[in-house]
Amino acid sequence: MKDYLIFLAQSHPGFRKAELESLANLHGIKADFSNHNEEHPFLMVSLQSDEEAYKLIDRAILSKGIYELWGHGNSFEELHESVKSNMAELRKPYLLNTFKFENLTFQGGKKSREEQIKMYEKFVYLDFKGKIRMKTPDQTFTILEQYSLGADLFPLDHPDHCWFGRQINLSARSRGAVEKYDIKKRPYFGTTSFDAELSLFTCNMAQVRPGELIYDPFVGTGSFLVTAAEFGGITIGSDIDFLTLKGKGPKRRLKDNFDYYEDPLLFTDVLCMDFTNNAFRKDLTFGSIVCDPPYGVREGVKVCGTTDSKIGRETVMIDGELAFLRRDYIQPKKTYSLDLLLDDLLQFAAERLDTGSRLCFWMPVANDVDIPTMIPQHEQLELIYELVQDFHKWSRRLLVYVKRDDAYRGKTIRSEHREGINNFRERYFNKFSKASRAQQ
Template sequence: MAAPMNSNASSLQCKHGKTYLLYFANHHTDFRVAELVALADMFGIDLPVADLKFLDKECPFFVVHLSSEADAKQLASRSVLIKSIIELWGHGITHEDLFEDLRKSKDSVMSHLMDTASFKIVVDGFNKSLPQKYKVQRIERLTEDALPFSGKIDLKNPDQLYYLLEDYGKQSKNADSVPQHVYFGRWIADGNRNEIQNQEVNKRSFIGNTSMEASLSLLMANLSKVQKNMLVIDPFVGTGSILVPCAYHQAYVMGTDINYLLLHAKAKPSRHKQKTRSPDESIRNNLAGYGLEAYYGDIMVADASRHAMWRTTEIFDAIITDPPYGIREGAKKVGKEEAVTLTPDQRVDHIPQKVEYDLSNIFTDLLNFAYKFLRTGGRLTYWFPVHRANYKEENIPHHPSMRLVSNCEQTMNLRISRRLITMEKIQQYREDESLASQTHVDHYLNSSFRNMYFNVPENQQKSVTTEGNTPDSKKPP
């Protein structure tokens, strides 16, 4: 069944302004509402949030009422999930219904455009590929029965572009299937999806096994409402892929990572056939490759579990990160399994010992870090890996000063997914032990996410100490 239209969807003029059709890409479908709400919030666009409950992630079409075309253009300018925004002229369950709706809703502005502007009509189907002959017939029927365009057809450079969109819903794609919804409207803007190709990770010199794909990094920057002149940090920065879209949005970027070899391009290359890393592989040079070096703040080898190096509190406008899940290798933090006493001479070039960094502690530390160093109103966006069968919303780490804004799922396989969490700081930092981050539920059931990921039977799992560390466990690959 195709998704039901949301209320008032087909009335072009409404008390809210005009009606627009959002035409989404069929990708990262669980993130649509979160991105839309974050962008509307960032631009101060009045989005009727109550309508969003009708948004069905199986359907790429969604009707919204916006105050102006400028609002629609602004939303599209940043969205990486919207393909196009279309000013909706009419809608129907069948083509006949659509024609009826178009005849009724036609106004003087529409008639003027149809008479004077050169135009092109694109016909597109969701869940069925439409033969060219069929598309031409559809355009002929539309222009004969409902909208008698008298402007010039211009397929290369039209003044106005129109879309006739057919939604075949989830039904089987057989040759006889008929559309379940049909939309017609005037193209207003495309989303910012070209930037996904421009920022493709493989085109950069410095990449690693866990570099975040461009569409998700761009999405994270949108959920954190990253804008010009902000200061953004990724405390688990790796190859800095999350910082690229932030710099692209003209925010100054910083990062920390415990892995000296990676940050200094001395770690094993992740590219097939590349034997050694080139010394000029760096986050700074990646940014320079996009002409964004001016937004490079600094990258430091540092442990995200220790925040003592920051002198000023509440300096970051956004914290955006993908913490280690301990799958390829166990996450580490600075610490000692046994007490070591150093002479002053030894301290000079001493490389501190590292111990396992348990996943629950990573998130507790991350929220405490955000509470201390994020400005009030700033956003923290991070990935939280989950075992789907055990997941409940209470599993999401929480902090009394951080409001949960959105929580979207990206499925990895039948058992495992990760959730993209966005939180907003709602209270200024003050020294108070009781305001520490909390995780009430042990989401990993006293095991490790790695065991869950690889489905390790219970009797072969290593026990977890009260600190959450597994000092006796074998190092995962």
């Protein structure tokens, strides 16, 4: 085993470890991330090989890069001692390679070019024989530093800790994936489009694999489909709202986003369909299901049907054809509860996911009253993560389930056990106050 250093992103620190664990599991890598600290963006891990390190970070969104660790210490003196004691074996394969040095800091001030060069020159004892090349060198050697802030909120003069390592790989994030999927840059987006960074992260949590069929049952403008395609998933979606699927005119439809990202072959299609009356054939299975079900705030939870005993039941003929059999027939719709919809989603996932595959979805929860949140559960699905993104009075949770084999019997928590507890829509529109009083 060798030591590596991961430089983590400074966003969503509470989700970073879960992403690394999911990526390690996806690639069959055994690694211990228990030293992860949400306060700091540096994490040391032991891995078998550079190849494992490369794969672990390659598609990460909440990590920036991974480095073969040559030394570290609480001061530059300690760092140099550490590098000198390790370097004999480590430097051999790279002696003749072209190389460059770089410096990355957490909370550190910006160094002038002269200061940087002075810092790099202190590593002269490595005695590399290759040429320095700033563009596309064979090896990049990185000095990483972590600083604390003083009472004036400026960084202290000396780092708390520093590391020296050889860059193994930079992540999808560092290669620009989050900017690439920025909602506003897409030909087609809308008010429900899901944040690019978290869509990509969700697809990593779902372990989207190249060539597998990935389904979003509440596809909207397709944020999860384009990000699943980034990781090679073959995507398919459905939504009850025909107008969302139709898009905003030529070159501003969901399919145009795939052309824009040059992934048209990874887009199967989208179907206008009520998820609760699912039309996929019974033996169609999916590699993962990823979604953001309707919260009932911007878009209501709707299913096909009517609560009015008359509407939709009268026989209407158009041009000699029964109206409901025509292609242009628009079904009446009735409102439905998010709780029931989530039961349906879990049941569907239990039937349609391959064993070991994942269902990932975001569930809104009101935080205004101090009662435990009841997370939906199904006996065939193991809930492995519940990651919370807090917005003060409400939060949304990413729930990650794995489909287990027939021998598995997990917990069941259906809507009747949760009734009236989450009730997100009502509490949102009451500004989270009326429901709180009712609970007291």
